[in-house]
Amino acid sequence: GNSVTQMEGPVTLSEEAFLTINCTYTATGYPSLFWYVQYPGEGLQLLLKATKADDKGSNKGFEATYRKETTSFHLEKGSVQVSDSAVYFCALRGDAGGTSYGKLTFGQGTILTVHP
Amino acid sequence: NAGVTQTPKFQVLKTGQSMTLQCAQDMNHNSMYWYRQDPGMGLRLIYYSASEGTTDKGEVPNGYNVSRLNKREFSLRLESAAPSQTSVYFCASSLAAPSSYEQYFGPGTRLTVT
Numbered sequence: 001g002n003s004v005t006q007m008e009g010p011v012t013l014s015e016e017a018f019l020t021i022n023c024t025y026t027a028t029g030y031p032s033l034f035w036y037v038q039y040p041g042e043g044l045q046l047l048l049k050a051t052k053a054d055d056k057g058s059n060k061g062f063e064a065t066y067r068k069e070t071t072s073f074h075l076e077k078g079s080v081q082v083s084d085s086a087v088y089f090c091a092l093r094g095d096a097g098g099t100s101y102g103k104l105t106f107g108q109g110t111i112l113t114v115h116p
Numbered sequence: 117n118a119g120v121t122q123t124p125k126f127q128v129l130k131t132g133q134s135m136t137l138q139c140a141q142d143m144n145h146n147s148m149y150w151y152r153q154d155p156g157m158g159l160r161l162i163y164y165s166a167s168e169g170t171t172d173k174g175e176v177p178n179g180y181n182v183s184r185l186n187k188r189e190f191s192l193r194l195e196s197a198a199p200s201q202t203s204v205y206f207c208a209s210s211l212a213a214p215s216s217y218e219q220y221f222g223p224g225t226r227l228t229v230t
Contacts, residue, residue: 004158043120043206043221044159089158103174104219106158 002027006090006107013080013114021075021110023064023090031092033057033066033073034104038087047075047088080114087111118142120222122207128228129197137192137225139207147210148190149174149219150182152203159206165190166212197229 007022025033032051036044048057050066050073057064062077073090090107123138141148146167151159161174163182171182179201181193190209194201205225211217 041223043208043223045221046218049218091158103161103164104159106160108156108158 002031002092002094002105004090004092004105004107006088006110009109010111010113013112015082015114015116016079017114019075019077019080019084019112021088021090021112023073023075023107025071025073025090025092027071027092027094027105029094030068031094033064034091034093035062035064035073035075036089036091036106038089038109040086044089080112082114082116085112085114120207120209120220122205122222122225124225125223126226128230129194130230131198133197134193134195135197135227136194137205137207137227138189139191139222140189141207141209141220142188143209143211143220144187145209145220146187146212147217148184149208149210150180150190150192151206151208152176152201153206153224154203162192162205194227197227199229201227202229203227 003026005024034049035047037047038044048059050057053068055066064073064075087109089109091104120141149164150162153159160176165171165184168187183191207222208219210219
């Protein structure tokens with residue numbers, strides 16, 4: 001079945017530092033890939049997505065590139081802010097033709113804390 | 117526009133008690149989902165409803181039942197709560213499934229079973 005593995009957390013950074021959160025996946029076919037963010041006390045929000053190999057998703061200064069050759073979708077941001085403190089989830093959605101079509105599979109989440 | 121709403125926000129149950137978690141969306145979405153979130157496990161799909169009148173099991177359905185009351189509402193019932201069901205429960209909805217449409221999440225219900 002499909003699976004998503006994220007780097008172990010928590011991650012603690014100073015403001016303006018560079019952020020990378022690693023995400024790798026196992027899936028058959030051509031899944032779509034997502035990053036969700038969960039701010040304290042809130043539900044998950046879609047941060048960015050990529051639906052095919054070599055696509056780059058971007059939003060709010062965050063970027064991630066769909067790398068099929070390494071089955072990865074690492075999240076990056078060049079300069080983090082205190083307001084970026086949250087839990088980040090990598091997820092995939094199975095492609096058409098598979099039993100997982102349309103269903104989201106999540107990684108375990110990475111807690112990010114940014115200090116001033 | 118409220119989006120996806122869930123009640124209650126917090127609940128404490130004793131082992132063996134029952135309860136129903138409520139979810140409603142006002143986005144005219146066809147598909148709705150229930151997830152549980154446990155530390156180190158990410159979110160796991162309990163049940164989903166691709167459209168009004170249909171429900172299907174997800175990854176971890178045991179110990180739960182669902183009802184798609186109408187297009188807006190999708191409830192999750194624990195008939196006999198167990199400590200293993202202590203978790204944060206999220207409801208989500210999307211325009212349709214399976215599809216490329218984004219899932220929108222509610223704020224969650226934090227459930228503790230003692």
